[in-house]
Amino acid sequence: MKNNKFYLLSAVIVMLFNAMLFPQEIPQKVINGKTMRDSLIRLGYYVKPEQERIEIKLTPEEAINYLEQKYRSDIWKLAEDPLRVAIGQLVFYAKSKPFDSIRVFLERYPFDSVNIPPEKFFVFDSVTLKIPNIGLTEPGRIDSLVKADTLGIKYAEAGTDTIARPEAAVSKPLISMKDTILLIVTDTLSEVKAFADYHPFKVFRSSFTGDSLLAAVKALTDFIEARDSTIIMFKGVSETNLPVWLNSRSGDMKRFWLRNEYDDSVTVWVGSAGRNTIGLYLEEGIMFRRPSKHSNIYDAQLDIKQVDTRKLQQVNKLYVKPQYWKYRSEAAFVFNQAMLTNWVKGGENSISTAMDITGYADYNNKELKITSNNFARLKYGLIKSGDNPVRKNLDLLETNSKLNHKAFGKFDFSATMLFKTQISKGYNYPNDSVPVSKFFNPAVLTLGIGLDYKPDKTTSINVAPLSYKATFVPDTATIDQTKYGVPKDRRSMHEPGGSVQITNEFKPLKTVTITNRLQLFTNYIHKPQNIDIDWEMIAQVKLNWFTDLRFNTHFIFDDDTKTIVKNKDGSPVIGPDGKPKKSARIQFKELLGLSFVFRF
Numbered sequence: 001m002k003n004n005k006f007y008l009l010s011a012v013i014v015m016l017f018n019a020m021l022f023p024q025e026i027p028q029k030v031i032n033g034k035t036m037r038d039s040l041i042r043l044g045y046y047v048k049p050e051q052e053r054i055e056i057k058l059t060p061e062e063a064i065n066y067l068e069q070k071y072r073s074d075i076w077k078l079a080e081d082p083l084r085v086a087i088g089q090l091v092f093y094a095k096s097k098p099f100d101s102i103r104v105f106l107e108r109y110p111f112d113s114v115n116i117p118p119e120k121f122f123v124f125d126s127v128t129l130k131i132p133n134i135g136l137t138e139p140g141r142i143d144s145l146v147k148a149d150t151l152g153i154k155y156a157e158a159g160t161d162t163i164a165r166p167e168a169a170v171s172k173p174l175i176s177m178k179d180t181i182l183l184i185v186t187d188t189l190s191e192v193k194a195f196a197d198y199h200p201f202k203v204f205r206s207s208f209t210g211d212s213l214l215a216a217v218k219a220l221t222d223f224i225e226a227r228d229s230t231i232i233m234f235k236g237v238s239e240t241n242l243p244v245w246l247n248s249r250s251g252d253m254k255r256f257w258l259r260n261e262y263d264d265s266v267t268v269w270v271g272s273a274g275r276n277t278i279g280l281y282l283e284e285g286i287m288f289r290r291p292s293k294h295s296n297i298y299d300a301q302l303d304i305k306q307v308d309t310r311k312l313q314q315v316n317k318l319y320v321k322p323q324y325w326k327y328r329s330e331a332a333f334v335f336n337q338a339m340l341t342n343w344v345k346g347g348e349n350s351i352s353t354a355m356d357i358t359g360y361a362d363y364n365n366k367e368l369k370i371t372s373n374n375f376a377r378l379k380y381g382l383i384k385s386g387d388n389p390v391r392k393n394l395d396l397l398e399t400n401s402k403l404n405h406k407a408f409g410k411f412d413f414s415a416t417m418l419f420k421t422q423i424s425k426g427y428n429y430p431n432d433s434v435p436v437s438k439f440f441n442p443a444v445l446t447l448g449i450g451l452d453y454k455p456d457k458t459t460s461i462n463v464a465p466l467s468y469k470a471t472f473v474p475d476t477a478t479i480d481q482t483k484y485g486v487p488k489d490r491r492s493m494h495e496p497g498g499s500v501q502i503t504n505e506f507k508p509l510k511t512v513t514i515t516n517r518l519q520l521f522t523n524y525i526h527k528p529q530n531i532d533i534d535w536e537m538i539a540q541v542k543l544n545w546f547t548d549l550r551f552n553t554h555f556i557f558d559d560d561t562k563t564i565v566k567n568k569d570g571s572p573v574i575g576p577d578g579k580p581k582k583s584a585r586i587q588f589k590e591l592l593g594l595s596f597v598f599r600f
Contacts, residue, residue, distance in 0.1 A: 053208075056215035060094065060223040063216040067091050070213070075191075075201045083109060083200045087217070094220045103221045111217075113198060114210030120195075121207070123187035133176045232278070234270055246272050253281070324365050329600050332356045332550060334381075334593040354381030354394050354591060356552075369406035375399070380423065381591075391429060394591070395422040395437075402462065404452050414452035414462055416501060418519070420444045435478060442484045443472045446521065448499045458505040467499040469521055469532075471560070485560025493560070495523045511542040530559035530584075550595045556587040 058066065071088050078084075086105050191203040201209070234242040234256055242256045253271035266286060273279035334354040356379045363372035381394030398420040404412035421444070426437040448464025455461075471493045473481035486493045500520040507513050519534040534556050541549040562582035565573040572580035 053211065056212060058216055058219045060220060063219040063223075064091055064094055066212065066216050067220070075203050075205065077194065077200065077202045081200045087213075090217065090220055090224075094224055103225070106217045106221065111210035111214040113196075114200070114213065115208050116192065116195075116204050118207045120192045120204070121189045122185045123189065124183045125186045127182045127184055129180055129182055130177045131180050133178045242270060244270055244272060244278065246278070253279070255283075322365075324363055326362045326364075327360065329357070329359045330597065331358075331599075332548065332595040332597045334550070334591070334595045336593055348386035350383065350385040352381065352383040352393065354593070355379070356595075371404045371412070372402065373404075374401045378423070389432075391432075392424060392426060394589075395424060395426060397421050397423050402452065407451065410454050412452045412454070414448075414450055414464070416446075416448045416450075416462055416464060416499075418444075418446040418501075436483065437479065438475070441473050441475050441479045442481070442486075445470045445472070446499060446519075448501075460501075460503045462501040463498075464500070465498045467497050467521065469495045469497065469499070469523075471495075483561060483563070485558070485562075495521075496525060497521055497523045497528070513540045513542075514538070515540075527559060532559065533557040546596055546598065548595050548597045550591070550593060552591040554587075554589040557584065558587075559584045561587075 067087050068091055071084060071091065076084050082105070086109075090103075090106065191205045193203050194201055206212075230246045232244050232246060234244060242254055244254065253269045256268050256270045257265040258268060259265040267283035269279075269281040269283065271279050332355065334352075334356075336350075336352045338350045356377070358375055358377045361374045363370070363374075365371070376399045377396070379394055379396040381392070382390050383393045384390045398418070400419075401417045403415045405414075407413045421440050421442070422437055423439050425435040427434070428436055446467065446469045448462070448467035450462065450464035450466065453461045453463070471484055471486055472491065473479055473484060473486050474491055476491055481491065482488055484493075498521070500518075502516070502518040504516045505513065506516075515538045517536045519532075521532040522528045522530075536554045537552070539551040543549060561584060563585050565581045565583055565585075567573060575581035
C-alpha cells in the first residue's frame, strides 16, 4: 500500500512540474509507467526497479562453495538453527557418502520466507516542499475581480478596485501553492537485521537469499540422488552371492543361476533397471509352458472324499535340512635344494623338505546360538646337508577347539582347548644318541573358560580368566623332563592361571594374506608376572592357484623351559653350584620358501 502511494505521489510531482514549465499546454495523453519511471530517475529520485527472477543454475562445486560460505557466516541467530544444521549436513554428505534423508526437510522448507523486499536496504528521510496546485476556471464571462494571483501576475491596474475581464470561451489555469512531504533515500545498508521471529538469519545481506539457497539445495539434492547407490545381495540355495548396485547407472546385467534342492537350475539376468528398480530377465531360449489338458478321457475314475471344511486342513511341512558343519583342508609342501661343485667360496650340498597340513571343521547353529571352530595341524620337515644323515628340522602336531555361545553384542561365552606335541624323536645335533623329545613327550594341554570377542569376521580375541595348563612327559627314562619345567620326581606339571588367545587374518593386498596366532598364559600361583608367549605368523603371497610364497616365523618364551647358557666359544657357563647354568631363553624358528598348496 505504501509503495502504491509513493508511485502516485511521484506521478503527481511530474505532472505539476510539467505544468509549471509549460502552463499553456495541458498534456492530454495518459503518461505510461515507463515514462513516469524515466522522469523520476532523471530528477534524481529513487524508483524501485522492476524485479525479474533469473533462473539460477549451479554446478555441484559452486553449490557446495556457496552453501559453505552461508553456513560459516555470522548471519545466523542460532548455531543450532534447523536450516543451518540441514545445510551443513547436506554439504557434508555431498562431499562424502552417503546421502541422508535431510532432503525431506529441505524440500518442505519455505525458502520464500527468507526473501525480503529490496527497500529494506535503503534509509529514507522526509523533506517538506511547496509545489504548485493548478486548477481550471469555468469557461464564459468572468465577473469576479482578481487583484493579484499567487505568482504575482496582475489582472487589474494599481489603485483600481474592480476590472471587467473580457469575455472568453477558453478556460485558463488558476495556480496556487501547497505544502507536500517527499521521501528520499539518504543511505544504503550493507545488511539488514531480521524483522520476523521465523527468520533463521540474524541479518540479511541480499534481498532474495531464499532463491539462492533453494537453487543450491536443489542442485545438490539432485546431484546426490543421482550419485547415491545401494548394494543388494542375491542369494539362492547354493552359497553363491550376486551383488547388484541400485542407481549405479552402469546398466550392467549379471548372470544368476536359480537352483532348487535337486540341483536343477535356470538362468536369469539381474541388474539395475533404474532408481529403486531391479530388473529380472529370463535367459533367451528358455520358456515356461503349462501342461496340456487331456480332453479325451473316457475311463477316468475319481475317488471323492468328503472333507469337513469346518476344520483346518493339514499341510505337509517342507523341511530343509540345515547344514551345520563346514569342512576345508589345506596342504602346503616346500622343497629346497642346493648343489655345489668346486665352489671356491665354500659351502655344502643340502636338500630340505617341509609340509604343513591343516584341516578345519566349523560348526554353526543359529537356532541354538552355538558356534564351534576346530582345526588340526601337522608340520614336519627334513633336511640333509653335506655328509650328515637326514635330520629333522621341523615337527609340530597341534589341535585347537573353541566352543562359543552367544552372550551379548559381539561377545560370546567361550570354552577353549589347545593341545600341542610332536610325532618323532628330536635331538640336539650333533648329539644324535640322546633324544630330547618324541611323540607325546612333551605334550601340552591348555583348557580355558571365558569370553570371546569378535569385532569382525577375521579377528578373534579370547580371554579365559579360568584356565588350566598341563605339561606331560611320560617317558622320564629317555627324556629329561626338567627341560620343560616338570620336576625331577614327577611326570607332569599342572598350572592354574589365565590365558589369552588372539587370532587375526589380514589381507593388505588381494594376493597377500598374513595370519597371526598369539597365545599368552600366566600361572596364578607361581610367578604370575612371567607370562608364557607362543606367537606364530604366516605370510602367504599367492602366485597362482597352486603355488604360494610362504614366510613362517614361530616365537616361543616359556619361563619353565630351561636351556644351558653357553659362552661365545660354545662352552657351557658354570654356575655357583659347579653345574652348567640354565635359564629360560627365547625360542625362534623361521621358514621361507616356495610352497605348493592344495586346498580341498
